[in-house]
Amino acid sequence: MVTKMPEGEAEPVSLVTIKEPVDLIRLSVDERIYVKMRHDRELRGRLHAFDQHLNMVLGEAEETITTIEVDEETFEEVYKTTKRTIPMLFVRGDGVILVSPPSTTS
Amino acid sequence: MVPTYCKFVIFNKIVRLTSKMLFYSFFKTLVGHEIIVELKNDICVTGRLHSVDQFLNIKLIEVCVSDPEKYPYMNYISESFIRGSVVRYVQLPVNSVDSQLLQDAARKEITIR
């Protein structure tokens, strides 16, 4: 095993202790994650970068927007989803509600 | 072949620069590239990234709005400044993003603080 690490190097992932929520996100770097956004938007994509505001860069990001339409005759609520894929996407953190690591991402 | 150690030193310098300012530094590497900025009012603005500041305010040149019929508001505007807080997404050119470097910097960003 490596005994001396150059100054400033990140600890190997297996040794990282999880002290606060962002540590969990760090473990998801280079993994496909699920992000729930405000206004009924969801994203799935490979996490390339993030910061403390939860600004993120996602690769092959698939966005799903869910809208509810009420059928005028039956008053039934119909959920409609629209999807699009963006190869490389910067997401501003203020719209993020939750980030879910890959184990729970379908 | 660059030895691993050398790569590391180079990388370390970049990280020092980016500490706490990862996305600011990242956007600076994209100056001159064409990006699509999607705002929280659903307007999409395409343009060449001219500059960015620490609040991630974005200045674009060669601007065009994705739907000028619907939004004639931006007619004859070739340059524009977008307040960072109204940005929802920025669509980036895949080929100008070094995802490996980003990932390494992101892992480190949180460690340094």
Place this chain on the structure above:
Amino acid sequence: MSSGLESYVNHTVSIITSDGRNFVGTLKGFDQTINIILDDSHERVYSPNQGVEQIILGLHLIRGDNVAIIGEVDETMDSSIDLSAIRAEPIGSVVF
């Protein structure tokens, strides 16, 4: 820190606010929160069934929080637009 607005000072700018309104005037000043001083300003009110209405406002200060986009206006091109012929839906608000 350079926010990039310096080059617009004393130029005609068009500002879209976060509630979807459009103001046009001469940029006289700004600060780091993007508070804006706009001289000789007017508001352009777009509507789907009539031409653009212009409301003269004079000297205005717009608080930075409410600013979405600031565009530099090409004055010669802008004065060639027939505003009375433009029909448009209002812009939506910025929803944070």
